[in-house]
Amino acid sequence: MDAHKGLALEVAALSDVGCKRSNNEDSFGYDQASEIYVVCDGMGGASGGEIASAAAVAEVIRSFSESPGDGATAEERLYDAIVNANARVLELAQADARLQGMGTTLVTACFDARRIVIANVGDSRAYFLRHGACHQITFDHSFLAEQVRNGTMTEEAAKASPLQSLITRAVGTGESISPDLFDAELEPGDMVLLTTDGLTRYADAPEIAQVVGNAADLQEVCARLIDVAKQAGAVDNVTCLLLRAVEVAGNTAAA
Template sequence: MRVLSFSEKGCIRKNNEDSFLVLPGEGLYAVADGMGGHRAGEVASSTALHVLEKEVLKLVGLEDQALEEGLSKAFSQANQVIYESSTSDPENAGMGTTLTVLLVRSTAVAIAHVGDSRAYLWRDEMLTSLTMDHSLVGELVRLGEISLEEAEKHPQRHVLMRAVGADPEVEVDCRSIRLQTGDVFLLCTDGFSNMISNQELAQEFLEPDSWEVRFERLRQLTLERGAPDNFTALCCILD
């Protein structure tokens, strides 16, 4: 798996509350977008990935359902650590984080997800969303109350319904898919996905340039559009 990445504070924010993790030896790839006052967002996202890095060692040799269950337990452990910190340390009050994870095995990949950071699959020149946003607007879309186009401009599109560390317990979405040669996975925080539409992603991925060139163009486009939020993306390429 070849991995390209960037993580930037953007054009307005003073610090970067996003974090990402690339552990090729364990087949682990993750992005997290923290939230909270002062620098609590940074604490939440980095803590989630630190716990995940330790917990992944317990998942060696697991496959399929057992692997998904192990990933959910790792999320629960991260949730507990962050929640306890947020309720015991006034500086970390109210903190939480999104967390979107790929765990790659020889023939399959498990995806685990909480929040509105996203995972996509590029396969056979088609882009597929592997995650659903756990946001107020995402729920309104699922209920058919607003359209995808309306969701992109909705004033409450940043309101999360689920986050790691926000509550004593967390519900984790998990799924597994079989790998195919040429698969490309994209993990990103909402600072990126709010600036680049799915259609624009697919159009860029169809360009004949190298993945490095395509990925850099997406980074530059995010900045050109004002990048009002931190933005992070990982492009995981199965050669």
């Protein structure tokens, strides 16, 4: 990990096929040199979901890492990377009839000085953890979440609905893309979780906070979160990427 104005990010990630699926359509990736982190949950016939999610992860990392840092904000670089990922997934779908209609959700984070900048499309989520509390950062782009937000459905009814997988925005399903962006100032010990709905169907923010606790080993925490979903049946793939801000000694110039 690299020093960055007194803070650096530790990272761990894990993905599991779950209890019902035979293939994993989730993908994750990161580049600590560029401080970019991505989780995607693909959808599509045949192997389309796997291809869409992997392509989106790779393109966001490539695009963000290669974008010039001078003159562009972290939000602008992240937005442009998602636009490029959308174009890449759409290009792949249009080039192969078997992949038409494929797409993917996306949640991504980049580290900018002492800020974390988050963007999402679809229902993969980001959570912010501080001092034992956990808060959902992102808003789901899904039919059920939008019904709850506009007051036409209760959360209890949404949880019982068979329409859990019906999303209203995705990467690669249209020419345009409209990600949401968020940011937060980080303090040492803060954590950010990027995860797919394979976990969030079974664990809400307080339950995530309880599982994470004060654990020292981030990889172990990812495994424990996945176990929560699997113990509940895990009908979908489950992916967790966990970041933790840590203090680092400042760099000193050589004499």
